[in-house]
Amino acid sequence: MKTIRASIIGFGAVGRGVAQVLLDKNDYLRSIGIDMKVIAIADSRTAVIDPHGVDLACVLSGKKETGTVGSKTISGTEIIRTMDHELVIETTPTNIETGGVGLVNMLAAFESGRDVVTSNKGPLALKYGEVIAAAKRSGSHCRFEATVGGAMPVINLACDVLAGNRVISMEGIFNGTCNYILSRMMEEQAPYEQMLAEAQELGIAEKDPSYDVEGIDTASKLVIVANSIFGMNASYKDVTVTGITRITPEALSLANADGFAIKLIGEVNDGKINVAPKLVPLSHPLSVGGTLNVFSVQTDLAGPITITGRGAGSIETASAILSDIISIYKN
């Protein structure tokens, strides 16, 4: 049995999902020789620390009742720097302008020789090269399946499962909010503003939806895909981005009459990274509805491979984080 001491930095929906999944899968993890011990959890204001292992169930219910994690005021970055542990689970919110606290945390983790598993897109979309170089320097693992496509295996599928294949191009739907709005506009023949309001009411879209609907979220994910799967050295500014705010219900009907849906498609092809609404034949595998995400790679040996799944959600994203944790420590 290998004991892995971990910190969870960021305790929003994803961080809580990770805690829940680690609780639920504790027996399974032990059965494959991994004894996960969470020694610290921090959110943006408070923290809980116990070198012998934090009681996850207790912290989860405490967060629900009081909105805080614990009584300590130590920051996530300080935990990473000062407490002895192997793995930092970085689940702070994405900041796409500066990389935010996530970038600071990841670099601090590598400086301290710790591994990182993250769902935070910002640092990787902005400074992929710098982050990976820092991990390499310290001999640390850095895995980030949860940054792209939520529960769907995207990076690990292309890099591990399809090993030996050359990935020629890839395209997909990487934003459930946009997919929901476009699908509903078509179903209800309703304008964009109305379906955005519905999505906001259901908690599918943020109060300020620009990050999703302007295509920024999709673009950030594509940068990570371009760098990790295609070995490019791209950053956010290399992506051409068009969002969905100008789409009209009439355009959706006209497209439908010709046998097409309109979807916000992200693609990496021929060294170019592009996000734009595209016409997708209704019978095509990329034509998925609701909040689903879908991802298709063209490979030289296997041909096209397409997978679809939930691109967001607390437990779904935690699933991707758990798979990263297992792939680091199972051997």
Add this chain to the structure above:
Amino acid sequence: MRVSMDLELKDIPGQLVLALKPVSEFKGNLISVVHHHEKRTPRGKIPVHLVFEIKSDHLDNIISLLEESGISVVSVDEKRYLEHGAVILIGHIVHTDIQDTIDKIDNTGYAEVVDLNLAMPRINRPSSASLKIDAVSKEYLSAAIELLKSIARDKDLLVIEPIRVN
């Protein structure tokens, strides 16, 4: 463009090569050759059916070369547009001179707007249109869509093009 041609050859050796030479000389791309050796014409000649792709301005030269070598050209059927594409436009499509947008595609000589469906919900609201474009080849269809995108940039229209289908 794609040309389908019926020829009649004399029943002596070397005629088929003679019939194919002009096509290759003008850099045509042969798609199929069917040599009906068993079906003689009443004049005792052998019918041959050719299909090839060629730049349209070379077709007359090929026909003259064939006739000069004593090969009868019985029929020629051209199919100019092989590729069909659809795009959606959103914006002030009519007020930014829709005739000009269509003319610019039609004047390329390699593509044409063949169908237009327009929806104008209310004055001052953006219109939406579906446009069908035919072009002589896949490459020229992409070129026509690129041209449309550059026109759309000037007129602040959004072009929604199809995904690549493998």
